[in-house]
Amino acid sequence: MSAIPVLVDALERETDDRKAQEIVRALSVPWAKPVAIPALIRFFRRASAPTNLGARWATGSALEIIWDDAYFDELVELATDVRYGRGREMIVLGFAKSKHPEANQVLLGLLADRDVNGHAVSALRKRKVRLPASVLGGLVHDDRTWVRKEAQKVLE
Secondary structure, three states: OOHHHHHHHHHHHOOOHHHHHHHHHHOOOHHHHHHHHHHHHHHHHHOOOOOOHHHHHHHHHHHHHOOOHHHHHHHHHHHHOHHHHHHHHHHHHHHHHOOOOOHHHHHHHOOOOOOOHHHHHHHHHHOOOOOOHHHHHHHHHOOOHHHHHHHHHHHO
């Protein structure tokens, strides 16, 4: 546990996204949650280049693993900011763990966002939300097989 503050400090100072990803993975443990989440959110925002999928995706995955509704608003902000592209996928999936009353609305709002709509459907399915085909739009006919399958599961 005493390593967590050291890792957070290292993440704050690291300028190489590949090295930072290793730190992010080390922070992807439940006991890091109270200290790690704010640092992970800050790193997600500053990871170099808006299209740096690797660093952002790894950070989103860490945030999904140690999800905490205390940071719901910040996580919504990251999940809905299209500048982060597919790096948001795992944050969107994290909403499946949320107990926040607005989580379903956030996910429904992301169904039109091709970068993350498959993960939004998957999170809705995990939340046991049933939707009519009209809400899912063309996702039941999406060109991505896994997205079609997730959409079908939500309809069943």
